Amino acid sequence: MSDDQNTNKAPAPAEAEPTRKRILAAALDEFAEHGLAGGRVDRIAERASVNKAMIYYHFTSKETLYKEAVADVYRQALEGLGDKVSADQPFEVMLGQAADTYFDLFVGHPQIRPILLRELAEPNSEILTMVQSMIGEYGIPAKLIARFQQKVADGTLRKLDLRHTLASFLALNIGSIMMLPMIRRILHMDDSQAKAFLAERRDAIVDLFLNGVRAKA
Amino acid sequence: MSDDQNTNKAPAPAEAEPTRKRILAAALDEFAEHGLAGGRVDRIAERASVNKAMIYYHFTSKETLYKEAVADVYRQALEGLGDKVSADQPFEVMLGQAADTYFDLFVGHPQIRPILLRELAEPNSEILTMVQSMIGEYGIPAKLIARFQQKVADGTLRKLDLRHTLASFLALNIGSIMMLPMIRRILHMDDSQAKAFLAERRDAIVDLFLNGVRAKA
Amino acid sequence: MSDDQNTNKAPAPAEAEPTRKRILAAALDEFAEHGLAGGRVDRIAERASVNKAMIYYHFTSKETLYKEAVADVYRQALEGLGDKVSADQPFEVMLGQAADTYFDLFVGHPQIRPILLRELAEPNSEILTMVQSMIGEYGIPAKLIARFQQKVADGTLRKLDLRHTLASFLALNIGSIMMLPMIRRILHMDDSQAKAFLAERRDAIVDLFLNGVRAKA
Amino acid sequence: MSDDQNTNKAPAPAEAEPTRKRILAAALDEFAEHGLAGGRVDRIAERASVNKAMIYYHFTSKETLYKEAVADVYRQALEGLGDKVSADQPFEVMLGQAADTYFDLFVGHPQIRPILLRELAEPNSEILTMVQSMIGEYGIPAKLIARFQQKVADGTLRKLDLRHTLASFLALNIGSIMMLPMIRRILHMDDSQAKAFLAERRDAIVDLFLNGVRAKA
DNA sequence: GATGAATGAGCCTTCATTCAT
DNA sequence: CATGAATGAAGGCTCATTCAT
Numbered sequence: 001m002s003d004d005q006n007t008n009k010a011p012a013p014a015e016a017e018p019t020r021k022r023i024l025a026a027a028l029d030e031f032a033e034h035g036l037a038g039g040r041v042d043r044i045a046e047r048a049s050v051n052k053a054m055i056y057y058h059f060t061s062k063e064t065l066y067k068e069a070v071a072d073v074y075r076q077a078l079e080g081l082g083d084k085v086s087a088d089q090p091f092e093v094m095l096g097q098a099a100d101t102y103f104d105l106f107v108g109h110p111q112i113r114p115i116l117l118r119e120l121a122e123p124n125s126e127i128l129t130m131v132q133s134m135i136g137e138y139g140i141p142a143k144l145i146a147r148f149q150q151k152v153a154d155g156t157l158r159k160l161d162l163r164h165t166l167a168s169f170l171a172l173n174i175g176s177i178m179m180l181p182m183i184r185r186i187l188h189m190d191d192s193q194a195k196a197f198l199a200e201r202r203d204a205i206v207d208l209f210l211n212g213v214r215a216k217a
Numbered sequence: 218m219s220d221d222q223n224t225n226k227a228p229a230p231a232e233a234e235p236t237r238k239r240i241l242a243a244a245l246d247e248f249a250e251h252g253l254a255g256g257r258v259d260r261i262a263e264r265a266s267v268n269k270a271m272i273y274y275h276f277t278s279k280e281t282l283y284k285e286a287v288a289d290v291y292r293q294a295l296e297g298l299g300d301k302v303s304a305d306q307p308f309e310v311m312l313g314q315a316a317d318t319y320f321d322l323f324v325g326h327p328q329i330r331p332i333l334l335r336e337l338a339e340p341n342s343e344i345l346t347m348v349q350s351m352i353g354e355y356g357i358p359a360k361l362i363a364r365f366q367q368k369v370a371d372g373t374l375r376k377l378d379l380r381h382t383l384a385s386f387l388a389l390n391i392g393s394i395m396m397l398p399m400i401r402r403i404l405h406m407d408d409s410q411a412k413a414f415l416a417e418r419r420d421a422i423v424d425l426f427l428n429g430v431r432a433k434a
Numbered sequence: 435m436s437d438d439q440n441t442n443k444a445p446a447p448a449e450a451e452p453t454r455k456r457i458l459a460a461a462l463d464e465f466a467e468h469g470l471a472g473g474r475v476d477r478i479a480e481r482a483s484v485n486k487a488m489i490y491y492h493f494t495s496k497e498t499l500y501k502e503a504v505a506d507v508y509r510q511a512l513e514g515l516g517d518k519v520s521a522d523q524p525f526e527v528m529l530g531q532a533a534d535t536y537f538d539l540f541v542g543h544p545q546i547r548p549i550l551l552r553e554l555a556e557p558n559s560e561i562l563t564m565v566q567s568m569i570g571e572y573g574i575p576a577k578l579i580a581r582f583q584q585k586v587a588d589g590t591l592r593k594l595d596l597r598h599t600l601a602s603f604l605a606l607n608i609g610s611i612m613m614l615p616m617i618r619r620i621l622h623m624d625d626s627q628a629k630a631f632l633a634e635r636r637d638a639i640v641d642l643f644l645n646g647v648r649a650k651a
Numbered sequence: 652m653s654d655d656q657n658t659n660k661a662p663a664p665a666e667a668e669p670t671r672k673r674i675l676a677a678a679l680d681e682f683a684e685h686g687l688a689g690g691r692v693d694r695i696a697e698r699a700s701v702n703k704a705m706i707y708y709h710f711t712s713k714e715t716l717y718k719e720a721v722a723d724v725y726r727q728a729l730e731g732l733g734d735k736v737s738a739d740q741p742f743e744v745m746l747g748q749a750a751d752t753y754f755d756l757f758v759g760h761p762q763i764r765p766i767l768l769r770e771l772a773e774p775n776s777e778i779l780t781m782v783q784s785m786i787g788e789y790g791i792p793a794k795l796i797a798r799f800q801q802k803v804a805d806g807t808l809r810k811l812d813l814r815h816t817l818a819s820f821l822a823l824n825i826g827s828i829m830m831l832p833m834i835r836r837i838l839h840m841d842d843s844q845a846k847a848f849l850a851e852r853r854d855a856i857v858d859l860f861l862n863g864v865r866a867k868a
Numbered sequence: 869g870a871t872g873a874a875t876g877a878g879c880c881t882t883c884a885t886t887c888a889t
Numbered sequence: 890c891a892t893g894a895a896t897g898a899a900g901g902c903t904c905a906t907t908c909a910t
Contacts, residue, residue, distance in 0.1 A: 019890080035338065037255030041884060051892045056885065114338035120398055121252070121331035132402040141403045158428075163414065164421035167400050168389055174399075175392020176384060181337055182391075183384050185349040186358045197380065204381035211375075212429030236873075258901060268875045273902060275873095453869080469772070471689030475905060485871045487907075492869095496905065548772035554832055555686070555765035566836040575837045592862075597848065598855035601827060601834050606819055608833075609826020615771055616825075617818050619783040620792050631814065638815035645809075646863030670894075692880060702896045707881060709894095 020058050022048040027069040032111030035118045036066050070115055070127055074134050077109045085143055091151060092210055095169075098140050099202045102173040117178060141166055158215045165213060172205045237275050239265040244286040249328035252335045253283050287332055287344055291351050294326045302357055304364055308373065309427055311364060312386075315357050316419045319390040334395055358383055375432045382430060389422045454492050456482040461503040466545030469552050470500050504549055504561055508568050511543045519574055521581055525590065526644055528581060529603075532574050533636045536607040551612055575600055592649045599647060606639045671709045673699040678720040683762030686769045687717050721766055721778055725785050728760045736791055738798055742807070743861055745798060746820075749791045750853045753824040768829060792817055809866045816864060823856045 026047035031039045041062055045052040059065040081104070085097045106113050119125040145166055151157040157165075176183075177198070184194045243264035248256045258279055262269040276282040298321070302314045323330050336342040365382055368374040393400075394415070401411045460481035465473045475496055479486040493499040515538070519531045540547050553559040579600055585591040591599075610617075611632070618628045677698035682690045692713055696703040710716040732755070736748045757764050770776040796817055802808040827834075828849070835845045 033340070035252060035254055035335070037252055040882090042882095051890095052884090053886075053893085054891060057890070062884065116399075117334050117338035118252070120395060121334035123250070125398065128398055128402060132399075139403075160425075161417070161421060163404050164418065165425070166404070167393060167396075167414075167418070168422065168425050170400060170403075171389050171392035171396060172385055175388035175396060178337060178395060179384075179388060179392060181342065181345055182333075182349075183387060185345060186356075186387075187380050187383070197384075200378070201381065201384070204378060205385065208377075208382070208385050208429040209425070210429075211431075212425040212427075214428075216433075257899095259899090269901090270876080270903075271874060279901065467774070469686060469688055469769070471686055474903090476903095486905090487872085488870060490906065550833075551768050551772040552686070554829060555768040557684070559832065562832055562836060566833075573837075594859075595851070595855060597838050598852065599859070600838070601830075601848075601852070602823055602856065602859050604834060604837075605823050605826035605830060609822035609830060610818060612771060612829060613818075613822060613826060615776065615779055616767075616783075617821060619779060620790075620821075621814050621817070631818075634812070635815065635818070638812060639819065642811075642816070642819050642863040643859075644863075645865075646859040646861075648862075650867075691878090693878090703880090704882075704897080705895060713880065 019048075019050055019054065023050060023055055023058055023065070024069050024072050027065050028073055028111045031066055031069060032114045035114075036063070039066070067127065067130070071130060071134070073109050073112055073115075074131055077105055077112065078134065080108065081105060085140055087143060087147055091147065091156065092206060094143075094147060095206045095209060096202065098144060098169070099173050099205055101140060103177065103198075103202060106177050113177065141170070144169060155215060157213050160213060168212075169209055172209060176201055176205065236265075236267055236271060240267060240272055240275055240282070241286050241289050244282050245290055245328045248283055248286060249331045252331075253280065256283070284344065284347070288347060288351070290326050290329055290332075291348055294322055294329065295351065297325060298322060302360055304360060308364065308368060309423060311360075312423045312426060313419065315361060315386070316390050316422055318357060320394065320415075320419060323394050330394060358387070361386060372432060374430050377430060385429070386426055389426060393418055393422065453482075453484055453488065457484060457489055457492055457499070458503050458506050461499050462507055462545045465500055465503060466548045469548075470497070473500070501561065501564070505564060505568070507543050507546055507549075508565055511539055511546065512568065514542065515539065519577055521577060525581065525585060526640060528577075529640045529643060530636065532578060532603070533607050533639055535574060537611065537632075537636055540611050547611065575604070578603060589649060591647050594647060602646075603643055606643060610635055610639065670699075670701055670705060674701060674706055674709055674716070675720050675723050678716050679724055679762045682717055682720060683765045686765075687714065690717070718778065718781070722781060722785070724760050724763055724766075725782055728756055728763065729785065731759060732756060736794055738794060742798065742802060743857060745794075746857045746860060747853065749795060749820070750824050750856055752791060754828070754849075754853055757828050764828065792821070795820060806866060808864050811864060819863075820860055823860060827852050827856065 023044065026044045027039075030044045030047060034040070039062070041055060042052060044065070045055055048055075055065065059068065081101055084101045084104075085094060087094065089097065115127075119127045122128075145162055148157060148160075148162045148165055152159060152162070180194060180198060183189075183197075187197075189197060240261065243261045244256070247261045247264060251257070256279070258272060259269055261282070262272055265272075272282065276285060298318055301318045301321075302311060304311065306314065332344075333348075336344045339345075362379055362383055365374060365377075365379045369376060369379070397411060397415060400406075400414075404414075406414060457478065460478045461473070464478045464481060468474070473496070475489060476486060478499070479489055482489075489499065493502065515535055518535045518538075519528060521528065523531065549561075553561045556562075579596055582591060582594075582596045582599055586593060586596070614628060614632060617623075617631075621631075623631060674695065677695045678690070681695045681698060685691070690713070692706060693703055695716070696706055699706075706716065710719060732752055735752045735755075736745060738745065740748065766778075767782075770778045773779075796813055799808060799811075799813045799816055803810060803813070831845060831849060834840075834848075838848075840848060
């Protein structure tokens with residue numbers, strides 16, 4: 001599929017793809033800033049330097065565009081992430097890799113955070129379902145669960161409800177990023193302080209989590 | 218006439234101070250469901266069974282109404298919360314009280330969750346700032362930080378960066394609630410399973426956190 | 435009627451009249467500033483320090499209020515003017531009196547100017563008709579025409595079409611006042627210059643008119 | 652197809668550069684009839700046979716449209732007027748030309764009269780300022796003032812304050828037109844009489860003015 | 869008389885979407 | 890593919906007017 005694209009694109013439609021991609025990128029930014037309801041098709045057109053009608057040439061509707069734009073970032077994000085979390089490493093290294101992966105995800109694709117937040121607010125988010133299906137069994141959660149089970153089996157971890165253990169790890173990681181504006185205000189941090197804080201967060205999380213789950217000597 | 222009113226008002230307060238409050242309640246629901254951008258004034262009027270113009274009789278604009286509605290729930294919520302978290306109790310009891318308070322907050326006022334989520338997505342949320350100022354120094358974070366310091370001093374807790382410790386506790390609690398739809402999908406839980414899961418969550422969090430921060434014997 | 439009023443008013447309705455008058459005065463100001471279409475009932479109520487509903491207690495509709503307010507100023511204005519123009523005086527004195535009367539009218543009741551201007555723009559102004567009927571045969575035009583005729587008869591004035599002569603006199607007087615903002619801009623006059631200019635205008639008009647109509651020696 | 656257009660456009664320019672101009676024309680009529688406050692965007696759309704939204708595609712707001720429409724008529728009017736007033740002609744001819752120009756202006760563009768009247772009623776009319784700047788130094792007033800000065804210098808005219816002299820000429824001309832509905836009522840003229848009266852007015856004005864300013868033999 | 873609250877119709881403006889070229 | 894113009898359906902807000910007390 002990618003071969004096909006690469007070879008066919010040079011000749012004629014070399015200009016075709018860019019437009020579509022530009023629209024997707026513009027849409028992503030717009031929706032990240034304003035949400036689906038607050039996002040404006042005009043603004044997307046402007047951002048992409050295309051005529052508004054062009055958007056409807058490439059996409060069925062604003063909502064479709066939204067879905068495709070979101071799917072698109074996730075595709076890129078997941079691709080970039082690849083296999084940064086390997087079960088071959090020591091447990092704490094693996095946890096660190098997982099944490100890094102989450103932080104990198106939101107740093108590398110800053111539009112994901114606001115979009116995800118807004119989707120979490122939506123009663124029956126199709127986006128959330130779609131994203132989940134994209135990540136599927138290859139995601140970090142699956143890897144973590146497997147490792148947890150093994151660690152419990154060999155006695156390194158306390159006997160915990162692993163669903164909660166996973167939920168806690170996710171909450172610590174993703175939740176910290178999601179809630180940063182709140183925590184900033186509580187701790188009276190300015191922009192640069194918040195940035196530094198976030199950078200230290202990974203270690204703090206892994207440390208707390210490890211101690212929290214490890215079986216007592 | 219005034220006698221009449223006074224005596225009649227007690228029995229049927231459902232109509233006592235209606236319109237403005239009905240509008241606020243309707244607005245809260247509408248904005249919780251659809252956000253500020255997606256919320257419709259017409260729908261709020263309908264929900265409140267008032268004429269659309271009545272909304273503008275009581276409130277300056279849609280945005281003002283939004284802010285007042287949010288301020289209003291928080292006022293009620295904070296009032297209801299009172300002093301459920303007391304520093305006189307053993308540490309783990311206090312943590313449990315704090316967790317309970319958060320869970321109760323979001324259960325008792327289910328509109329807060331989606332509103333908070335969407336505000337977290339907003340670059341410079343005035344709402345977040347306002348809410349923070351409403352909670353102020355009486356909030357749980359302040360109490361926790363104080364207790365943490367004391368516990369570190371007496372050697373019960375490991376020497377940790379307390380800002381991160383607090384952030385972790387908040388992420389575990391609030392983050393878990395915020396991210397529930399995500400976790401549900403990851404763990405393939407249906408509605409009732411999710412509910413049960415959330416009910417157990419409090420203990421799981423306190424357990425993990427306590428173990429995570431406690432100094433080793 | 436006036437007896438009736440005077441004797442009855444003291445007892446009870448002493449407060450009644452003021453409200454109505456306050457509304458009329460407020461309406462006059464509002465309509466002078468914004469016109470009938472641009473005038474706001476709310477603003478009139480505010481200006482009159484009465485409840486908006488009170489306006490509808492005293493007047494049928496916004497339009498009615500407008501008409502009554504206009505009729506009211508004119509009534510006051512005409513009353514105040516009385517017989518300032520007397521045919522007993524020398525011709526040029528009489529012209530001066532007429533000019534003074536017009537200038538006084540617009541200075542003493544500054545709301546009349548904008549209202550009149552806007553009514554002149556209305557295709558079939560009922561107000562204009564009403565005002566005309568209020569002034570009737572006692573107005574300055576009638577007096578002037580009579581004097582003109584007499585002056586033509588005795589040879590002091592050239593044989594002119596007296597309708598045009600009258601029109602010219604009115605245009606010179608009222609027109610000058612109406613068009614002041616325009617003339618100000620053409621002659622680059624500031625506020626105080628314009629005021630001084632208007633004060634001199636009376637003499638300039640009488641002088642030009644007199645020379646313009648007088649039979650050559 | 653494009654050929655078709657090119658060849659067809661000449662014969663039927665009625666559709667050549669339509670919408671924007673149609674809107675401007677419709678707006679002009681609407682605002683002339685009802686004023687800015689009373690003018691309705693819906694009605695303008697209807698008059699122009701365009702969708703209401705089209706108005707906002709071409710113009711920023713109702714007020715902008717108003718300003719542009721007014722600027723537009725004045726542009727056309729001034730263009731049409733050109734140099735009808737020449738200083739090479741005898742004084743009374745020149746005055747006649749000036750009078751003709753004013754009468755033609757208001758006859759050729761009947762919307763200007765009501766618009767000007769309403770703007771004269773506006774405390775700080777931007778329109779009046781704009782119009783003045785459009786006319787600038789090429790307008791009749793400048794030409795008249797220059798001629799007046801010259802005529803005073805050569806002794807043909809009495810020594811008058813030329814600002815007042817100009818004001819009087821303008822009041823006689825423009826004022827007569829503006830105040831016609833008033834004069835009609837005073838002189839009890841019907842439609843056709845008023846029309847005839849207005850046609851004679853030019854000569855009456857020039858005659859009065861000339862005699863009024865001329866130095867006595 | 870007087871008021872606060874209420875209402876229906878309407879107003880300006882915007883938005884997603886489509887059409888003709 | 891690309892564009893400028895067009896459109897119908899709201900959407901937020903306002904206004905004159907009325908009602909209950």
